[in-house]
Amino acid sequence: MRSYDEYCAVAKSLDVIGDRWTLLIVRELVLKGPSRYTDLRQGLPGIATNLLAQRLRELEQADVIAREEAPPPIATTLFRLTDRGEQLRPLLEHLGRWGVPLMVDQRPTDEVRSYWLAWALEVMLADQRPDSPPVTIELRTGDQPIALRVGDGAIQTSLGAATDPALTLTGPERPILGMLIGMLDPARAGAVGVDTAGDIDVLDRVRSRGPAPAARR
Amino acid sequence: MRSYDEYCAVAKSLDVIGDRWTLLIVRELVLKGPSRYTDLRQGLPGIATNLLAQRLRELEQADVIAREEAPPPIATTLFRLTDRGEQLRPLLEHLGRWGVPLMVDQRPTDEVRSYWLAWALEVMLADQRPDSPPVTIELRTGDQPIALRVGDGAIQTSLGAATDPALTLTGPERPILGMLIGMLDPARAGAVGVDTAGDIDVLDRVRSRGPAPAARR
DNA sequence: CAGCATCCGCTTTGATACTG
DNA sequence: CAGTATCAAAGCGGATGCTG
Numbered sequence: 358m359r360s361y362d363e364y365c366a367v368a369k370s371l372d373v374i375g376d377r378w379t380l381l382i383v384r385e386l387v388l389k390g391p392s393r394y395t396d397l398r399q400g401l402p403g404i405a406t407n408l409l410a411q412r413l414r415e416l417e418q419a420d421v422i423a424r425e426e427a428p429p430p431i432a433t434t435l436f437r438l439t440d441r442g443e444q445l446r447p448l449l450e451h452l453g454r455w456g457v458p459l460m461v462d463q464r465p466t467d468e469v470r471s472y473w474l475a476w477a478l479e480v481m482l483a484d485q486r487p488d489s490p491p492v493t494i495e496l497r498t499g500d501q502p503i504a505l506r507v508g509d510g511a512i513q514t515s516l517g518a519a520t521d522p523a524l525t526l527t528g529p530e531r532p533i534l535g536m537l538i539g540m541l542d543p544a545r546a547g548a549v550g551v552d553t554a555g556d557i558d559v560l561d562r563v564r565s566r567g568p569a570p571a572a573r574r
Numbered sequence: 575m576r577s578y579d580e581y582c583a584v585a586k587s588l589d590v591i592g593d594r595w596t597l598l599i600v601r602e603l604v605l606k607g608p609s610r611y612t613d614l615r616q617g618l619p620g621i622a623t624n625l626l627a628q629r630l631r632e633l634e635q636a637d638v639i640a641r642e643e644a645p646p647p648i649a650t651t652l653f654r655l656t657d658r659g660e661q662l663r664p665l666l667e668h669l670g671r672w673g674v675p676l677m678v679d680q681r682p683t684d685e686v687r688s689y690w691l692a693w694a695l696e697v698m699l700a701d702q703r704p705d706s707p708p709v710t711i712e713l714r715t716g717d718q719p720i721a722l723r724v725g726d727g728a729i730q731t732s733l734g735a736a737t738d739p740a741l742t743l744t745g746p747e748r749p750i751l752g753m754l755i756g757m758l759d760p761a762r763a764g765a766v767g768v769d770t771a772g773d774i775d776v777l778d779r780v781r782s783r784g785p786a787p788a789a790r791r
Numbered sequence: 792c793a794g795c796a797t798c799c800g801c802t803t804t805g806a807t808a809c810t811g
Numbered sequence: 812c813a814g815t816a817t818c819a820a821a822g823c824g825g826a827t828g829c830t831g
């Protein structure tokens with residue numbers, strides 16, 4: 358992209374990370390850690406392969422990512438975030454929180470990856486009763502199940518089936534997210550296509566953190 | 575811009591604010607408050623007028639900004655941030671902090687506005703000795719002077735000459751910023767084209783906050 | 792197969808001129 | 812003041828082919 362030619366910190370940032378696809382590449386590296394070219398492509402459906410190569414080159418030049426030649430038995434190129442790139446993580450978390458309300462609009466053409474959803478829930482939800490014993494909720498949605506562990510004041514997610522979940526939600530992504538962030542009455546689960554198994558009341562345990570954090574100062 | 579067609583909170587955010595110029599328009603409204611079309615153009619040198627009109631329409635549709643018809647004696651259209659738009663402020667602050675290190679690269683074609691610089695300093699600097707009496711530093715750089723007030727643990731800036739500054743720095747933007755954020759030895763001010771008048775030691779009073787805040791959690 | 796480069800049609804942007 | 816209209820240039824998306 359052309360530079361904005363402004364001597365402004367925001368404009369200079371956007372000169373580096375404002376191109377189309379660029380922040381989504383950083384997202385993939387934040388979520389997956391060091392990744393191969395091919396794995397990045399899996400997480401960026403629709404990107405033209407030449408564009409991915411070009412963006413990776415630009416990000417490397419800007420010291421946001423680095424490429425390392427992994428030794429055998431991996432024997433491939435890995436792309437990873439530099440320290441400078443890691444500093445974008447809280448920015449992405451903020452973008453994620455800001456974007457959660459937009460997820461009420463799920464379009465039939467939208468690709469889904471469960472690790473995107475899991476991450477959105479981590480940055481958006483909070484444990485409402487930190488002193489109660491931990492509970493686990495299993496979400497059967499997206500391209501693989503998500504285990505959501507609520508306890509000790511924190512939210513953790515992992516991919517794959519949960520062991521002994523207190524509640525299992527099965528159904529489309531949108532209403533399941535809606536129930537979790539409190540925008541959809543859990544009692545209406547069935548009406549919106551969500552199958553529930555277990556104790557529906559554990560949903561009270563999670564609470565939305567609001568779309569934006571208070572400004573730092 | 576085309577949608578990324580991803581059911582991911584970050585991608586949904588970028589569908590709204592990822593277009594070229596969009597975040598800079600939000601920056602202008604954050605810094606200036608409700609603004610007229612023409613005033614926005616002044617702060618976005620290089621934008622094509624049709625693009626500004628189009629972006630404003632899109633941002634209005636996305637509930638990031640609203641337009642209000644100001645009554646006489648103003649009698650003009652004002653664009654202002656909605657609540658949703660205000661929630662982007664901390665995001666811009668983060669982008670600003672991340673971008674400050676990139677300001678070592680000032681190009682001759684870069685446009686400068688003093689209120690951009692003042693804001694970058696506000697989000698980047700901190701009062702190193704909150705218990706000492708307040709001091710004021712005047713910066714004669716950019717398109718108008720900046721008064722930098724350090725005291726009570728906070729940094730405040732205002733445009734225009736300062737009253738009774740302890741230190742006045744006159745010269746190009748880059749070395750002045752460098753001296754303030756501690757990347758340039760104040761003793762070398764003269765060698766880099768900066769004129770100093772007053773007590774150079776008050777520079778120890780400000781401290782860089784580092785390029786990125788710790789992750790919230 | 793991983794990691795690209797090239798080509799081509801289409802969309803977005805930039806520059807400028809013009810208007811209620 | 813607050814835009815719209817027009818058109819050339821740049822960027823992007825999709826398909827394909829190449830190389831170790």
